[in-house]
Amino acid sequence: MSSAAPSPFKVLVIGSGGREHALCWKIAQSELVSEVICTPGNAGIAEVARIGTVKATDIPGLLALAKAEAPALIVVGPEDPLAMGVADRLRAEGFEVFGPGAAGAQLEASKSAAKDLMERHRIPTAASRSFDRSGLAKGYVEGCTTWPQVVKADGLAAGKGVYICQDPAEAKAAVDAIMEEGRHGKAGIRVVVEEFLVGEEASIFAITDGASVLVLEPVQDHKQVGDGDVGPNTGGMGVYSPVPELSKRIYKQIEQHVLLPSIHMLRREGIAFRGVLFIGLMLTEAGPRVIEYNVRFGDPECQALVRRLQSDLVPILLATAKGELESIETPEWDARSVVGVVAAAEGYPQSPRKGDRIDGLKDAAAVDTAVVFHSGTKLTRTLDGDEEVTTAGGRVLTVTAMGKDSEGARDKAYEAYDKIRYAGKFCRRDIGRREEARRLQAEA
Ligand code: AMP
Ligand code: GLY
Numbered sequence: 001m002s003s004a005a006p007s008p009f010k011v012l013v014i015g016s017g018g019r020e021h022a023l024c025w026k027i028a029q030s031e032l033v034s035e036v037i038c039t040p041g042n043a044g045i046a047e048v049a050r051i052g053t054v055k056a057t058d059i060p061g062l063l064a065l066a067k068a069e070a071p072a073l074i075v076v077g078p079e080d081p082l083a084m085g086v087a088d089r090l091r092a093e094g095f096e097v098f099g100p101g102a103a104g105a106q107l108e109a110s111k112s113a114a115k116d117l118m119e120r121h122r123i124p125t126a127a128s129r130s131f132d133r134s135g136l137a138k139g140y141v142e143g144c145t146t147w148p149q150v151v152k153a154d155g156l157a158a159g160k161g162v163y164i165c166q167d168p169a170e171a172k173a174a175v176d177a178i179m180e181e182g183r184h185g186k187a188g189i190r191v192v193v194e195e196f197l198v199g200e201e202a203s204i205f206a207i208t209d210g211a212s213v214l215v216l217e218p219v220q221d222h223k224q225v226g227d228g229d230v231g232p233n234t235g236g237m238g239v240y241s242p243v244p245e246l247s248k249r250i251y252k253q254i255e256q257h258v259l260l261p262s263i264h265m266l267r268r269e270g271i272a273f274r275g276v277l278f279i280g281l282m283l284t285e286a287g288p289r290v291i292e293y294n295v296r297f298g299d300p301e302c303q304a305l306v307r308r309l310q311s312d313l314v315p316i317l318l319a320t321a322k323g324e325l326e327s328i329e330t331p332e333w334d335a336r337s338v339v340g341v342v343a344a345a346e347g348y349p350q351s352p353r354k355g356d357r358i359d360g361l362k363d364a365a366a367v368d369t370a371v372v373f374h375s376g377t378k379l380t381r382t383l384d385g386d387e388e389v390t391t392a393g394g395r396v397l398t399v400t401a402m403g404k405d406s407e408g409a410r411d412k413a414y415e416a417y418d419k420i421r422y423a424g425k426f427c428r429r430d431i432g433r434r435e436e437a438r439r440l441q442a443e444a
Pocket of ligand 1: 126150152159160162194195196197198201223233280291292
């Protein structure tokens with residue numbers, strides 16, 4: 001008897017950003033999958049998946065949706081539901097889930113907890129102290145002799161809870177903003193004060209089921225809002241992959257000195273981790289140091305990764321969810337370069353404008369190799385009954401394109417970006433041009 005092909009199954013993706021659009025786009029291409037359902041989704045995700053109405057943090061709603069749809073795999077995109085324990089709750093009901101439980105998500109959800117673990121397991125990171133009383137934190141920074149010092153809100157603050165302080169006055173103001181003024185809400189119940197690290201930032205993504213590890217291709221984000229790395233930090237303004245300046249030797253060093261010890265740390269702590277570990281690093285003169293752990297794919301890094309991944313993503317996610325990652329062969333990657341440019345809305349990252357009609361999406365998608373992923377977009381019905389796509393967030397789209405080198409990819413990505421129109425649109429013009437960005441900064 002010949003073994004029958006497994007019957008196609010449903011996949012449920014939780015989230016609504018560019019990362020989730022990229023995941024749905026890739027998952028929908030799998031022959032194993034009959035339908036992708038994404039909740040709450042966005043206007044672009046609606047083109048590749050059926051959209052749900054349940055919010056990503058509505059745990060009872062998500063449980064009910066999962067029971068109604070019976071997906072064979074659930075993929076959790078963002079960190080908030082993971083920190084709330086959505087993966088534990090779904091697993092307890094028998095679902096296969098890609099994404100760590102609450103204990104694993106603590107790596108991202110509490111910087112002080114992550115620091116404690118790193119210290120205990122000797123993972124290289126910045127020396128730090130944690131405080132849950134503002135007076136103690138301020139007393140400590142008074143006595144610091146080396147500056148700058150970095151003051152961080154302990155909890156999830158969407159990348160905005162980090163203050164690089166040049167002197168005790170600035171550090172005390174940061175402690176007050178976080179702990180007394182409540183600028184980051186509950187995330188600021190505790191602060192971490194840490195040593196300032198000097199070097200080049202890099203990140204590494206590894207899918208793991210706690211035992212096996214699959215290291216993904218290098219991908220580089222651009223965090224600051226302005227060309228030449230100026231202005232406030234954002235969730236990410238653009239990406240490129242591969243990353244030529246991150247040599248194979250350094251990448252291996254990161255794997256050996258940081259990534260594998262981190263997986264080992266999780267095992268030793270008895271934390272079952274089935275998902276993706278995203279480690280932010282500083283490449284210092286003394287070697288790589290962990291800046292932070294994240295427990296989900298980066299956004300917009302994910303958009304670049306799915307463009308280059310040639311293998312089917314679904315078997316990888318499903319095997320991870322089941323704790324069978326070992327059975328997966330090394331995936332194939334497109335040798336070409338990808339560049340992704342984030343189209344943002346005026347006012348981002350502080351207070352972006354919303355509700356503007358987006359035109360030109362079809363023209364952008366028609367550019368050779370271009371794929372446009374939606375982040376903050378919404379389908380809106382006009383008074384005439386027509387549907388239109390409008391802006392609904394600070395980061396609106398990620399426009400990706402490929403080329404034989406980053407120059408070629410960049411030209412195509414900006415060509416596609418320029419075809420999109422909405423009021424208040426802006427982007428960084430230097431994505432993939434790190435060297436140039438540095439020069440601009442030096443001249444500024
Ligand atoms: P985080 O949210 O912890 O990733 O921090 C956001 C950004 O702040 C990082 O991407 C770095 O650019 C910067 N940063 C955080 N911690 C440090 C540190 N200890 N030394 C230097 N820069 C840092
Ligand atoms: N792009 C950085 C992040 O997703 O945290």
